[in-house]
Amino acid sequence: QSALTQPASVSGSPGQSITISCTGTTNDVGGYNYVSWYQQHPGKAPKLMIYDVSYRPSGVSNRFSGSKSGNTASLTISGLQAEDEADYYCNSYTSSSTLNFGGGTKLTVL
């Protein structure tokens, strides 16, 4: 299975909004509403930020939101803060009953 496609890096200034895309196929992102997003700070374990395309776990800031259109899912972070600087990964369930991560996106807060 090929990794889902994410931009290698995105950046934004404090207070701005950014969007990270995650592109797959009809066999994964486009075929199921089982897309999740993870935040990972250096040397730390990943943290669940969004599940089932657009749901936020308890305790995750409402500055984080998710959406999907066709074969592309998106994570939007509004009101950027310095602590948001991290790597972000998308993940999707696939038609083979497996799970597939994106290659990851490094977010830099300028």
Place this chain on the structure above:
Amino acid sequence: EVQLVESGGGLVKPGGSLRLSCAASGFTFSSYSMNWVRQAPGKGLEWVSSISRSSSYIYYADSLKGRFIISRDNAKNSVFLQMNSLRAEDTAVYYCARSDIELDQYYFDYWGRGTLVTVSS
């Protein structure tokens, strides 16, 4: 508090074997699926394997080609990953993570801190 603690990592020669363990606490272990996810140094996350609550459903990444075996012991609140015929490209931090595939919850809501596996001669 949910806790997942991995162990069993270390240095192993190419072609060797290693068994990872993940001890769970703070939740009803037998009511959740469990997973292994790995991350090679400086690289992204890679899903490795999932096992359902009673081990009825087991899934692996195609790239493993039958070298890894996932199992669990609900009496001991533990999940395991037996890794055989190890290669240099298996070098990674291996994370244990919780999900619930039987409720169509295909996301990882809790993660351990990981255990490092290094395959080198």
